[in-house]
Amino acid sequence: xxxxxxxxxxxHALRIDDDLCKGCTHCMSVCPTNAIRVIDGKARIxxxxxxxxxxxxxxxxxxxxxxxxxxxxxxxxxxxxVALIPSVLFGQFESKVPVAAxxxxxxxxxxxxxxxxxNLVDTIKQGYSKFKNENxxxxxxxxxxxxxxxxxxxxxxxxxxxxIIKVKPPTDMxxxxxxxxxxxxxxxxxxxxxxxxxxxxxxxxxxxxxxGEQESPINGVINMDYLYNRIQKKLIETGTxxxxxxxxxxxxxxxxxxxxxxxxxxxxxxxxxxIDGIRNVSEFLNKLEESENSDIDFLELRACxxxxxxxxxxxRNRFLTVERLxxxxxxxxxxxxxxxxxxxxxxxxxxxxxxxxxxxxxKLDDNISEALKKMDKIEQILSVxxxxxxxxxxxxxxxxxxxxxxxxxxxxxxxxxxxEWEIANGRMKAAEANEINKKIWGAHRNKRSLK
Numbered sequence: 001x002x003x004x005x006x007x008x009x010x011x012h013a014l015r016i017d018d019d020l021c022k023g024c025t026h027c028m029s030v031c032p033t034n035a036i037r038v039i040d041g042k043a044r045i046x047x048x049x050x051x052x053x054x055x056x057x058x059x060x061x062x063x064x065x066x067x068x069x070x071x072x073x074x075x076x077x078x079x080x081x082v083a084l085i086p087s088v089l090f091g092q093f094e095s096k097v098p099v100a101a102x103x104x105x106x107x108x109x110x111x112x113x114x115x116x117x118x119n120l121v122d123t124i125k126q127g128y129s130k131f132k133n134e135n136x137x138x139x140x141x142x143x144x145x146x147x148x149x150x151x152x153x154x155x156x157x158x159x160x161x162x163x164i165i166k167v168k169p170p171t172d173m174x175x176x177x178x179x180x181x182x183x184x185x186x187x188x189x190x191x192x193x194x195x196x197x198x199x200x201x202x203x204x205x206x207x208x209x210x211x212g213e214q215e216s217p218i219n220g221v222i223n224m225d226y227l228y229n230r231i232q233k234k235l236i237e238t239g240t241x242x243x244x245x246x247x248x249x250x251x252x253x254x255x256x257x258x259x260x261x262x263x264x265x266x267x268x269x270x271x272x273x274x275i276d277g278i279r280n281v282s283e284f285l286n287k288l289e290e291s292e293n294s295d296i297d298f299l300e301l302r303a304c305x306x307x308x309x310x311x312x313x314x315x316r317n318r319f320l321t322v323e324r325l326x327x328x329x330x331x332x333x334x335x336x337x338x339x340x341x342x343x344x345x346x347x348x349x350x351x352x353x354x355x356x357x358x359x360x361x362x363k364l365d366d367n368i369s370e371a372l373k374k375m376d377k378i379e380q381i382l383s384v385x386x387x388x389x390x391x392x393x394x395x396x397x398x399x400x401x402x403x404x405x406x407x408x409x410x411x412x413x414x415x416x417x418x419x420e421w422e423i424a425n426g427r428m429k430a431a432e433a434n435e436i437n438k439k440i441w442g443a444h445r446n447k448r449s450l451k
Contacts, residue, residue, distance in 0.1 A: 010151065010359075011208035012050050013068050013201040014057060018042050020064035023441060027056035027065065028396050032278045033156055033361060037404075038394040041442020049361040051151040052202040053278045053303045054312035067201045067313060070220035072230075075110055078193030080182065083111040083227075084174055084218065085197050087118045087256040088308045090328060091321035092228050097240050099250075099328065104242040105234035109227070111195075114248060117174040119342045121255035125267060126346035127167035138163055140273075140288075140296035143264050144353060145169045147206035148303035149281055154211070157285045158358030163299075166212060166353040170258060171196055171203065175217040176350045177342070193219045197227050199311030202303060212353030224313045249342065253332040259308035260322055262300065270297030276310070278303040362403060378402045386417045394440040414440060 023041040035049035036056060043056075043064070057065045075081045083106050090099055106114045132141060142163045144150060153160050168176065175194050182192045196218050198204055203221070210216045250256075257263045265272040273296060275281050281301045288294060304310035309325070310318040365371040381402040388398070393414035395401040404410030412418055413428070413436055422428035 009047060009209070010050070011205050012045065012047055013052055013204035013208070014045065014050065014054070015066050015068055016043050016045065017064045017066060020062050022062055022064070024061065025391050026059045026061060028391060030055045030059045031396065032282045033152065034396045034400045035361075036396065038391075038440060040439060041444060046361075048359075049155060051148045051155065051278075051303075052200075052205040053148040053152070054201045055278060057201065057312050067223060068204065069223040069226060070195075072110075072222060072226070074220050075193055075195055075222075078191060078219070080113065080187060080192040081111045082113040082115055082178060082192065082194045083197060083222075084171065084178075084194055085114060085116050086170070086199060086259055086308060087116050087251060087325065087328075088199055088259045088311070088314070088321065089197060089224060089228070091309060091323075091325040092224075092314065092316045093231075093324070095324050095327050097235065098242060100242040100248075101235060101240040102231060103248050105231045105238065106227070108234040108238060109230045115174060115178060116249070116251050116256075117170040117196075118251035118255045118258050119249055120170055120173040120177055120344065121251060121258050122342070123177075123344045123346055123351065124167060124170060124173055127351055128165055128268070130346055131165050131167055139294050140299045141165050142299045143301060144212075144356075145259075145264060145300070146202065146302045146307075147211070148200070148202035148278065149301045150211055150356065151202070151205075152278065152282065152303070153285065154356065154359045155361040156282065157289050158360045159289055160285065161356050161358050164356050166356065168213075168351050168353055171206075171218070172210070172213070172216065173351055177344055179217050180350060195220045195222050197222050197224050199224045199308045199313050200304065201312060212356050214354075224311070225315050228315045250332065253329040256329045256332070257325060260325060261302060261307045263307065265298060265300040268298040268300075271295060272298040272300065274300040274302075276302040276307050277305045364403075364406065374406045377406050381405055381412060384418070385412075385415055390416075392416045411436075 021042045023038045023043060025038060027043050028036040028038060032053060032055065033049045033051055035046045037044050037046065057067060090102060093102060103114050140163060142153070142160065142165065144165050144167060150164060153164065178194060179189070194217065196203065196207060198221050207216045207218045207221050261276045262274040265274040275284050281303065306318040306322055309321040314321060364374040382398060385398040385402065393401050395404060395410065401410055401414065405412050413422070419428060419433040419436065423430055423433060
């Protein structure tokens with residue numbers, strides 16, 4: 001990837017609706033990268049820290065955080081309209097609803113083709129094996145599957161970016177494969193629209209500003225909860241009797257479970273760990289970064305509980321989703337059917353990712369000497385802060401406030417304990433402290449009174 005592209009800001013799919021936001025700090029307190037502050041009574045996301053994990057979305061009691069998506073009608077700009085579907089979508093439906101009926105309903109919404117991205121898992125396995133052979137001394141190898149985890153490593157654990165396997169995840173792998181297939185059939189690139197149906201916000205961000213690629217081969221993203229509702233409507237209208245179309249291809253049964261916890265690690269050799277939940281992942285990586293050596297061969301890291309089954313755009317209970325996917329895989333194993341299986345030979349040109357570079361969220365200065373001075377300054381500020389991480393300053397912790405102060409993005413006087421100390425020593429008036437707190441929490445909070 002060129003240096004120019006590396007400097008492009010991350011695209012973010014999470015948006016805060018100021019009309020609904022109450023500045024309650026629920027989102028600020030759960031963010032694993034300390035990306036949220038409260039300013040003028042509203043939550044604000046620091047883009048350089050955000051990894052689009054979606055914990056803020058799940059924690060907001062006022063539904064003030066939303067997930068963007070492309071206009072569904074954009075699909076009709078293309079004669080060939082392909083829905084790239086993760087197998088986890090089928091776990092949203094009762095097991096009695098045939099997969100063929102869901103395929104049919106998806107096409108009825110406007111798509112001409114439906115393609116499960118897990119069809120390329122065997123090719124991904126080839127890529128993993130080749131990367132491992134080329135990098136025998138790199139341990140542990142880290143899965144590139146979850147874009148929220150990849151970004152987490154870039155911004156919070158930059159020393160581990162070299163451990164990420166440089167092979168495209170199923171979404172991008174499937175898109176690259178289909179681009180090649182349609183090209184060989186004589187379709188122009190402009191006539192084929194590839195739209196990914198996403199269970200989470202981080203995959204939207206990954207399509208809009210991909211890591212390790214110049215640009216994504218995917219044209220747009222449709223949120224899974226939105227398409228699920230449209231599919232349900234079509235199923236009610238047309239019923240569930242259907243047969244798979246000639247172009248419909250099922251993934252191998254085991255590969256259908258790739259997006260679930262232990263879906264990857266179960267197929268890898270050596271000592272492999274599967275960790276889900278962004279906080280669990282962050283805690284583990286923190287321990288890993290502190291250790292000089294590791295005897296772990298492979299890490300499957302997923303931001304959501306139960307992996308993609310727990311994505312924030314999933315409509316149904318994540319545990320029932322996992323159960324249904326396992327039922328589908330077991331049923332496919334039991335059936336004797338003539339299935340077309342894709343086992344595309346691994347191709348560096350089409351399927352390998354480029355460099356995944358560090359983008360540290362706490363880079364204090366390009367000059368090492370200045371950075372060390374700022375680190376000392378942070379420790380000095382921390383020594384006078386109370387250390388209770390109350391959040392009353394509009395920052396998630398005392399350390400984050402100290403970092404903001406050193407970077408010119410905060411003020412130590414935002415701390416209410418510092419304010420009290422300054423007032424007691426005659427260096428600040430109560431009215432000044434009141435004005436500072438208004439800028440953090442909004443003037444409206446001071447208008448309430450007991451009656």
